[in-house]
Amino acid sequence: MQRLTLxxxxxxxxxxxWAEGTLNIYxxxxxxxxxxxxxxxxxxxxxxxxxxxxxxxxxxxxxxxxGHGFDIVVPSAAVVPIYIEKGLLLKSDPNQMExxxxxxxxxxxxxxDAGRAYTVPWVWGTTGVMxxxxxxxxxxxxxxxxxxxxxxxxxxxxxxxSMNDVIDMALWSVGGEACTTDKDMLKAARDKLVAAKPFWxxxxxxxxxxxxxxxxxxxxxxxxxxxxxxxxNSGFAYGxxxxxxxxxxxxxxxxxxxxxxxxxxxFLNFIMDPENAAMISNYTGYGNSITGSAAYMTADLLAAxxxxxxxxxxxxxxxxxxxxxxxxxxxxxxxxxxxx
Amino acid sequence: MxxxxxxxxxxxxxxxxxxxxxxxxxxxxxxxxxxVVLVYSFLxxxxxxxxxxxxxxxxxxxxxxxxxxxxxxxxLSDAHLTILGRSVALSLATTLITLVLGLPTAWFIATRPLHxxxxxxxxxxxxxxxxxxxxxxxxxxxxxSEGVFNRLFxxxxxxxxxxxxxxxNFAVLVxxxxxxxxxxxxxxxxxxxxxxxxxxxxxYDLYASRAYCLRRVILPMxxxxxxxxxxxxxxxxxxxxxxxxxMGGGKSMMLGNLIEMQFGQGRxxxxxxxxxxxxxxxxxxxxxxxxxLTSGGRRNG
Numbered sequence: 222m223q224r225l226t227l228x229x230x231x232x233x234x235x236x237x238x239w240a241e242g243t244l245n246i247y248x249x250x251x252x253x254x255x256x257x258x259x260x261x262x263x264x265x266x267x268x269x270x271x272x273x274x275x276x277x278x279x280x281x282x283x284x285x286x287x288g289h290g291f292d293i294v295v296p297s298a299a300v301v302p303i304y305i306e307k308g309l310l311l312k313s314d315p316n317q318m319e320x321x322x323x324x325x326x327x328x329x330x331x332x333x334d335a336g337r338a339y340t341v342p343w344v345w346g347t348t349g350v351m352x353x354x355x356x357x358x359x360x361x362x363x364x365x366x367x368x369x370x371x372x373x374x375x376x377x378x379x380x381x382x383s384m385n386d387v388i389d390m391a392l393w394s395v396g397g398e399a400c401t402t403d404k405d406m407l408k409a410a411r412d413k414l415v416a417a418k419p420f421w422x423x424x425x426x427x428x429x430x431x432x433x434x435x436x437x438x439x440x441x442x443x444x445x446x447x448x449x450x451x452x453x454n455s456g457f458a459y460g461x462x463x464x465x466x467x468x469x470x471x472x473x474x475x476x477x478x479x480x481x482x483x484x485x486x487x488f489l490n491f492i493m494d495p496e497n498a499a500m501i502s503n504y505t506g507y508g509n510s511i512t513g514s515a516a517y518m519t520a521d522l523l524a525a526x527x528x529x530x531x532x533x534x535x536x537x538x539x540x541x542x543x544x545x546x547x548x549x550x551x552x553x554x555x556x557x558x559x560x561x
Numbered sequence: 562m563x564x565x566x567x568x569x570x571x572x573x574x575x576x577x578x579x580x581x582x583x584x585x586x587x588x589x590x591x592x593x594x595x596x597v598v599l600v601y602s603f604l605x606x607x608x609x610x611x612x613x614x615x616x617x618x619x620x621x622x623x624x625x626x627x628x629x630x631x632x633x634x635x636x637l638s639d640a641h642l643t644i645l646g647r648s649v650a651l652s653l654a655t656t657l658i659t660l661v662l663g664l665p666t667a668w669f670i671a672t673r674p675l676h677x678x679x680x681x682x683x684x685x686x687x688x689x690x691x692x693x694x695x696x697x698x699x700x701x702x703x704x705x706s707e708g709v710f711n712r713l714f715x716x717x718x719x720x721x722x723x724x725x726x727x728x729x730n731f732a733v734l735v736x737x738x739x740x741x742x743x744x745x746x747x748x749x750x751x752x753x754x755x756x757x758x759x760x761x762x763x764x765y766d767l768y769a770s771r772a773y774c775l776r777r778v779i780l781p782m783x784x785x786x787x788x789x790x791x792x793x794x795x796x797x798x799x800x801x802x803x804x805x806x807x808m809g810g811g812k813s814m815m816l817g818n819l820i821e822m823q824f825g826q827g828r829x830x831x832x833x834x835x836x837x838x839x840x841x842x843x844x845x846x847x848x849x850x851x852x853x854l855t856s857g858g859r860r861n862g
Contacts, residue, residue: 222804228687240672276825276826278610278825278826279825281610282610282824282825285610285611303609306609376725381809381813382826384826419810419811422725422727422728422810422812423727423728423810423812424811424812425810425811431705434707435707436705436706436707436727437852446770511700511723544826546608546609549828550606550829553822553823553827553828554627554640555827555828556822556827557640557641557814557819557822557827558639558640558812560811560812560813560818560822561639561640561641561644561813561814
């Protein structure tokens with residue numbers, strides 16, 4: 222009798238673990254709302270493990286190496302075609318899923334995944350400049366913040382080592398285009414970056430604390446990150462450089478070698494629900510692409526200047542693109558010149 | 562066949578048998594991967610990372626030379642040489658700092674009574690309990706603009722505005738010296754411990770001054786320890802990655818960071834492989850110099 226009780230207890234304990242299984246998510250750092258994960262776990266009885274990375278390159282290198290055990294990854298639009306070409310993603314047909322009808326039609330037929338056969342939108346945002354306006358009172362809607370810095374900010378500027386974004390911004394500031402093969406433009410962009418570097422404190426994925434504590438006063442940064450810093454230190458404001466700034470989207474996809482494909486599908490469908498998509502926006506400070514999610518967003522978020530591109534800046538937004546290899550090679554050499 | 566030959570053969574077999582696991586591990590995890598790196602360094606870069614199976618010397622060419630991005634003239638690669646120079650210079654400086662700080666420390670420990678030494682040595686090994694990354698970030702916390710030192714100096718009235726120490730070569734040097742100090746102290750300690758202090762007494766008896774005794778009696782005796790410590794510090798300093806990245810703020814790379822970039826954002830694996838082998842060659846040169854110095858020392862004297 223006693224033995225029977227013990228067995229029953231063991232079975233009961235073990236039940237949630239083997240009945241519903243697990244899900245391993247691989248996402249950028251500070252990018253996955255804990256309450257979203259909790260809600261997903263409770264709704265489906267799935268045990269979620271989250272692992273974080275700092276850049277698309279880190280993620281791709283790890284996934285290509287194999288044996289990672291991840292089910293879901295969140296690549297940026299510019300690298301999705303590379304993932305697909307390398308056969309790293311499962312064609313999971315999110316467009317057949319129940320909640321797909323919620324996806325804003327503007328984000329369905331996208332260049333990197335036409336019709337959404339592989340990926341579901343996570344969030345979209347921009348890369349711009351963030352400045353402590355208590356320190357610098359001038360115009361912040363310009364790349365001059367880091368390319369030709371005002372006296373007040375010199376030595377207090379960070380640049381995220383997002384190579385393509387930074388070089389693109391330098392190219393636009395000298396009148397060129399992203400991924401250009403025009404060597405005069407590339408030369409002008411390089412010279413401008415090299416001339417500005419002495420005024421930068423770091424080229425780093427700086428932690429939010431460095432800005433909140435005002436160790437650093439300005440940065441090339443992502444819109445949502447800027448919003449989260451403003452919540453802690455109201456001096457900071459986000460600027461949309463009029464010369465040009467990148468617009469991007471990160472996308473959720475199931476990996477070709479995922480072990481928990483069914484749970485991963487559940488997750489993709491789950492985040493296309495307006496209420497859940499709003500949780501992602503509330504946490505990250507970025508807009509999502511799910512219609513109806515605004516109803517669940519916080520008032521602060523809806524009013525945030527970081528999330529809505531002002532009409533005056535709309536023309537300067539350029540969607541991030543994947544440069545051809547020969548251009549990428551030139552970008553790398555410019556970057557090496559810059560960080561030597 | 563006589564018994565002696567048989568015994569000799571059995572002995573040789575046993576020796577090989579005992580060495581086999583080590584040889585297997587070195588072959589599998591050191592020589593084979595190095596072979597892969599060597600092969601990759603002679604291939605062409607793939608479009609999005611990885612390699613294309615096509616013979617190319619471009620990777621090796623780019624280690625020291627560059628075609629100007631804009632007019633295709635060939636010149637020495639200023640960027641790579643600067644990074645190489647910085648790596649060697651910072652590593653030498655780190656070695657010197659750890660030696661200056663480590664030698665007196667080792668001397669202090671070795672001259673304690675026997676039963677106390679274990680305790681002092683134990684203190685030296687404490688930093689190894691914590692991850693390198695955590696230790697580096699702790700140093701960063703000390704020297705950043707709003708960090709412990711700047712606040713203390715401001716409070717004492719020594720300075721009016723925070724000194725910018727973070728994200729400079731100085732910061733990288735502080736970080737590396739701190740991280741590698743135990744690697745200098747331990748070998749130097751073991752050399753001093755073996756030193757027969759009666760020799761120093763004999764020196765004094767013969768009217769040697771303290772400085773002369775240190776220079777002509779003590780230092781030559783502990784030299785192997787100093788050289789071993791220097792190598793142990795210099796070699797990992799050359800390939801340091803975490804410390805320059807965190808303390809240097811990513812603004813000025815060292816070799817390790819340059820290599821990482823080729824495998825990451827740069828998508829140029831052959832160049833990364835060639836740079837890795839260049840680093841290996843530098844380390845090898847340092848080690849050969851070390852063997853010369855320790856084994857051939859008598860001839861000079």
